[in-house]
Amino acid sequence: MNKLKIGIVGCGGIARNRHIPAFQELNEITDIVAVHDINYDLAKNVAENNNIEFVMEDYQQMFELVDAIAVCTPNKFHAEISIAALNSGVHVFCEKPMALNKLECERMVEAANHSGKLLAIGYHYRFTDAAMTAKKAILNGAVGDPLVIRTQALRRRKVPGWGVFTNKLLQGGGSLIDYGCHLLDLSLWLLEDNEPVEILAKTYNRLSKTPNQINDWGTFNHETFDVDDHVSCFIIFKDNASMQFECSWAANIKDDSKHLSISGVDGGISLYPFELYQHKYGTCFTEKAVVDHDETLAAKRQATNFVKSCLGEADLVVKPEEAQRTSLIIDAIYKSSVEGRSIRLSNV
Ligand SMILES: NC(=O)c1ccc[n+]([C@@H]2O[C@H](COP(=O)([O-])OP(=O)(O)OC[C@H]3O[C@@H](n4cnc5c(N)ncnc54)[C@H](O)[C@@H]3O)[C@@H](O)[C@H]2O)c1
Numbered sequence: 093m094n095k096l097k098i099g100i101v102g103c104g105g106i107a108r109n110r111h112i113p114a115f116q117e118l119n120e121i122t123d124i125v126a127v128h129d130i131n132y133d134l135a136k137n138v139a140e141n142n143n144i145e146f147v148m149e150d151y152q153q154m155f156e157l158v159d160a161i162a163v164c165t166p167n168k169f170h171a172e173i174s175i176a177a178l179n180s181g182v183h184v185f186c187e188k189p190m191a192l193n194k195l196e197c198e199r200m201v202e203a204a205n206h207s208g209k210l211l212a213i214g215y216h217y218r219f220t221d222a223a224m225t226a227k228k229a230i231l232n233g234a235v236g237d238p239l240v241i242r243t244q245a246l247r248r249r250k251v252p253g254w255g256v257f258t259n260k261l262l263q264g265g266g267s268l269i270d271y272g273c274h275l276l277d278l279s280l281w282l283l284e285d286n287e288p289v290e291i292l293a294k295t296y297n298r299l300s301k302t303p304n305q306i307n308d309w310g311t312f313n314h315e316t317f318d319v320d321d322h323v324s325c326f327i328i329f330k331d332n333a334s335m336q337f338e339c340s341w342a343a344n345i346k347d348d349s350k351h352l353s354i355s356g357v358d359g360g361i362s363l364y365p366f367e368l369y370q371h372k373y374g375t376c377f378t379e380k381a382v383v384d385h386d387e388t389l390a391a392k393r394q395a396t397n398f399v400k401s402c403l404g405e406a407d408l409v410v411k412p413e414e415a416q417r418t419s420l421i422i423d424a425i426y427k428s429s430v431e432g433r434s435i436r437l438s439n440v
Contacts, residue, residue: 096122096402099158101151101173102165103129103138104255106187110388111162112142114395122399126154155180160210160402163187166255166262167269171196178203178211183402187214189273190415192264194423194440197416204412212398212408213415215277219390219397221383222363223278226352229361230282234368236358238283241335244351245275251300251321251341253310258300258317266319268295269422272339277410277418279335279352286329288417292434293325293425299342307342325425350385 098115100107107127115124126146129135139147148154151173154161160183163173171191174184178200190197190213204211217223229235247267256262257270268276280288299305300321303314322340329335353362360369368379400406424435 094403095120096160096399097125097158098122098399099126099128099148099151099154099161100124100138100144101128101154101161101163102169103127103131103135104164107162107164108138110391111164111185111395112138114391115162115399116142117392118395118399121403126157128154152176152180155182158182160185160398166259167192167264168262171200174200174211175203178207178209181207181209183210183398185212185214185398188277188415189213189264189269189422190412190419194416194420197412197419201412201416210398210401210408211412212401213410213412214394215274215281215410215415215418216387216390216394217274217278217385218281218409219393220385220387221389222366222385223282225366225381225383226282226361226363229368230284230354234359234370235354235356235361237331238286238329238333238354238356240355241279241283241333242351242353243275243279243335243337244349245272245339246343246345246350247271247341247348248308248345249306249342250309250348251307251312251317253307253312258312258319260318263319265422265426266297266300267321267339267341268323268425269319271341272323272337273418273422275339275350275352276337276421277415279337280418280421281414282352282354283329283333286331286333288327288335288421288437289330290328290434290436291325291421291424291428293323293428295320295426295429296322296324299344305342320426323425323429325428327421 127135128148128151136147163186174186300317321342325337327335350364366381366383370377401408424440428435
């Protein structure tokens with residue numbers, strides 16, 4: 093059988109710790125043949141440590157050697173690199189968020205459609221047992237029409253102190269575009285065809301702009317910090333459902349927490365821990381399931397789904413149009429906060 097030849101663009105933390113091991117574990121159906129990073133010595137080192145044959149000085153040179161690339165650079169470069177690869181007939185797995193904004197996402201989707209190549213986005217939370225079980229339960233009618241969704245991705249003091257995560261120009265934003273996007277994407281995926289229509293949001297960064305902050309994930313410069321560290325938002329859906337969404341890297345809260353629950357007409361669901369809420373036999377029932385949020389396992393499933401989809405043996409779980417919708421909502425949240433008013437999504 094032909095193996096899928098993969099190239100890695102950007103050899104930082106996520107490439108080294110997640111994608112290279114996940115693709116290399118699939119060595120019966122794929123090979124990583126080339127790497128590139130603007131830091132050539134880093135790319136060379138990564139190639140040596142992982143037995144990868146080619147180190148490219150220019151990422152475009154890679155396109156002649158590979159069937160697919162994984163884009164693992166800061167967000168600013170996701171669109172440019174993905175579009176160049178798609179236009180050269182190369183499938184693309186691109187890390188989340190899809191791009192800096194909706195317009196870039198649209199150009200990426202256009203390039204994918206035009207080339208006929210696949211474009212997958214790294215929303216790996218969808219591949220966890222908790223998410224997949226929730227999807228099955230919802231499709232099976234466990235919740236019915238959704239009414240109120242509560243989604244939280246909260247960290248008390250975890251501003252990433254490495255890389256360029258606090259640089260707006262290179263990342264497009266902070267806690268929302270980096271961390272909140274996962275739970276936002278997962279919520280939208282679980283809500284299926286429920287279309288978000290209006291958003292009211294506030295973003296903050298007062299804590300991270302204050303000197304001498306405590307931070308569990310390294311250090312950063314409070315003077316140059318120019319992204320959000322805490323976001324609060326209310327989203328209305330076409331069918332009258334509403335979502336209370338909040339995310340943070342830094343907030344004065346008791347603990348880090350992850351929460352996604354849907355209260356619907358026929359029942360309710362909560363993912364962390366996994367529970368179903370129903371009323372039957374004249375009383376309220378709570379059913380628990382032992383399902384995990386194992387991100388390493390999710391990353392392996394994500395890699396398998398991408399490789400098998402490129403080989404024509406599976407369908408992408410994270411479709412680019414869906415990731416584009418998540419980016420549209422991120423744009424609207426930032427716009428709402430800047431303009432101090434609610435935003436109709438048809439106007440973003
Ligand atoms: N799915 C997740 O949970 C998750 C987790 C972490 C990071 N990410 C995403 O992965 C991407 C990279 O994050 P990271 O943690 O690896 O960051 P990082 O800072 O550790 O690594 C980024 C690498 O990209 C290289 N680079 C910068 N500009 C480049 C360019 N134009 N061309 C080629 N290489 C370039 C840098 O030299 C660096 O080695 C980001 O988009 C981030 O949002 C996703």
